[in-house]
Amino acid sequence: MxxxxxxxxxxxxxxxxxxxxxxxxxxxxxxxxxxxxxxxxxxxxxxxxxxxxxxxxxxxxxxxxxxxxxxxxxxxxxxxxxxxxxxxxVPDLAYRPPAPAPHVSAPRPVVIGAGPCGLLAALTLAEAGYRPIIIERGQPVRIRTRDTWAFWRRGVFDPASNVQYGEGGAGTFSDGKLYSGIKDPANRARRVLEAFVASGAPAEILVVSKPHIGTFRLVTIVESMRARITALGGEYRFGTQVTGIDLATLPDGRRALRALALSDGSVLPASHAVLAVGHSARDTFAMLHAAGVPMQAKPFSIGLRIEHPQTLIDRARFADAAGDPRLGAADYKLVQHGAHGRSVYSFCMCPGGTVVAATSERGRVVTNGMSQYSRAERNANAGIVVGITPADYPGGPLAGIDFQRRWEDAAFVAGGGTYAAPVQRVEDFLAARPSTALGAVIPSYRPGVRPTDLAACLPEFATAAIRAALPAFGRKLAGFDLADAVLTGVETRTSSPVSIARGHDGQCPEVRGLYPAGEGAGYAGGILSAGVDGIKAAEWVARAMQADAAVVAA
Known part of the structure; x- marks a missing residue:
């Protein structure tokens, strides 16, 4: 055995x-x-x-x-x-789930958002008997996939069903990376991986050091996890957005969640809600800010997507071993500090993948990267992004959103106003001249591209920093500054532009019963860490509901 x-x-x-x-x-x-x-x-x-x-x-x-x-x-x-x-x-890898739901009549816990964070929060609560209600503004993952491909192939954009909004979250249209540098003594990361395997992911993700799944497999896995949640008493409400929060004032002056106003006009009683809305829920951030939920602007990054032939990256990383099936398609991780006073780094590298249209708002262009499980497409791509701080976009907690929109608007204009993306050859970008044609590297972005000058799509400091970093990356990884490599703009959704306050019990300090979690609240980055944070949020909710039940019983 x-x-x-x-x-x-x-x-x-x-x-x-x-x-x-x-x-x-x-x-x-x-x-x-x-x-x-x-x-x-x-x-x-x-x-x-x-x-x-x-x-x-x-x-x-x-x-x-x-x-x-x-x-x-x-x-x-x-x-x-x-x-x-x-x-x-052998280390103890067992995850200890929260205590079972108490047998006390109370509003069911609510999970707002069905991305990785909300999905794992809902699964954890459901398996412990809490019968969560999941509110998702987008559509079920298979319908959402159809809508997203309609945008990529035909330019038909649905602001309610796209790369950012819908079951599975933004991570569904990515490389499906399932690794992170977080410390996890409670084995929650292992629990996330085991949940994916139980839902149809290949068992090898429990073994390989950099596991990934890919978009097509994620669709089936997310559906399987939903089926388990509903079988355990969970309830999904798709196409429904939280548009307001009803707060009661406690004797100590602190406010507490009492109900959620929904986009269908209904009001849902709720005393415990996991806020797992993702990094692009801009209108939700504005609603919460107006309601007095404490939040602040936080650092994020902005930049471009770069594409090379995957064979070039394989050769640069593996030399004569390039193409060996035991290694697969090569990835990379690059960083350059001090590029015009900034840090420039590769982000969300997708071997053998494609650059995808990832906007969630009309009249804006946003890029991201995606791979299938096979990682067999001709190009490698990654974000090449520049770290920025709230000092670069002063103006309060929501100023980062305005900053993102400014450059997404500029990319839409530079692409011709049709959701085509502006692109530029690396040689032209470094020489500060517009591209009028492309070379050997064929860009993968759909619904289309337009050669131009990407300097119009980024703040001047970001353009200067990337120009300084690309030759340095070429010295670290041979061929990275290939003349015909393609840059596509613009990458703005690297992480949430806001951080929503939470205390040691997982709750917002000024709003009892609201549990900010995942990427949107500023506590995760990527599928695995978001899933881990969702499990933590579920544990906090379970403990609070156990305490509430004890008070009622007394």
Whole structure:
């Protein structure tokens, strides 16, 4: 039987096992036995817990493993390896769910938004018996996918159903990356991955160091998760937006959530609501600000999408190993500090993917990147973005939204006013001259592109910083500043432009019962971290509802 985390004290984990890319089938077992100082007969079983690669030396790419093993005498092996930091017991990876719902009559918890954060919050609450109500302004994921493709293929834009709005959130139309640098001692990240696997994701996402799913698979997975939530008593209301909040004043002067006003004219009683609206819910931010919910402007980034032939990136990263199926399509992560006083970095890199139209408002152009699970398209793309702070857009908590809109408007005009995107060859961009034609790299953005001068689509400081960074990136990754590489504008939705205050109990300090969570509230960045924050929000809601029930019972 293959070992697993719950198999008891005989299980050990060995990490940082490095083998050549072309190692044979028995090499891993031999490496484990050698690391533990035991004979092959003492190694009863082993299974890969994590697999990645190290391509820092292009000529000596290695596969890096963590392996869970069963040995004949675990205690003796641990004593012998006491000085080896890469040998130890298998860590406890179990997630501890919140306490079951109390049997007390109370308004059901509400989850506002069905992106990764709201989805995991709703699933966690549903599995604990809380029967959440999920409010989503957009459409179910399959209808939303149809609407989004209609925009990309025919320019038919629906402001209520697009890349930003709808079931699955913005992450549905992305690379489906499921990794993050967050610290997670409560195993919530593992719980997110397990929930995806239970809903149809490939089991390898529990093992590979940089798991991804891709858009087409995400559609089915999101539908499966919805089915489980509804089977457990959850309720979805699609095409419905929260347009107002009704607050009661408590004896201590603090306000508390009492109800939510909905776009269909109804009022939904609610004493506990997870606010998981995503980073593009601009009208919702304005409504909350007008209602006195404390928020502040926060740093985000702005820039362009860049496209190269995927084969160029593969060769630059993997040299002669380019194309090896064990490595897949190469990715990259680049940063340049001090470019005209700014930090410039690659963002949301999509190997073998496409640049997509991601606006949520009429008359604006926004870009993002997307890959399918196969990562088999001809181009690699990534955002090349410049860090900015509220000092760059003074004017209060919502000033960042106005700043984003200004450059999205400019990109729409530069693209010809048809939702085509403005593009420019890298050589022309660096030379500060408009592009009049494109070269060998064919841009993937739909519904179309228009060669022009992208300097009109960015603040001057951002243009200068990117011009300084691209040659530096070319020195780090050969060919990155390829003359015919294509830049597409404009990338503005890297993260939320606001941060909504929350306290140690997950609630907004001035509005009891409102739980800001995920990317929109400023507490996550990407599918995995948003899902983790959704689980945390569900745990906070469960604890509060347990406390409310205890008061009623007393």
């Amino acid at each position: 293959a070992p697993g985390p719950g198999d008891g004290t005989a299980m050990l984990r060995v990490t940082e096992l490095r083998l050549p890319l072309d190692h044979d089938a028995g090499a891993l077992r031999d490496a484990v036995a050698a690391r533990l100082g035991i004979g092959a007969d003492a190694l009863l079983d082993h299974a890969v817990a994590r697999r990645g690669y190290d391509a820092r030396s292009r000529g000596r790419i290695s596969l890096v493993y963590s392996v869970d093993v069963r040995v004949a005498d675990a205690a003796a092996t641990l004593r012998r390896c006491a000085d080896d930091p890469h040998v130890g017991p």
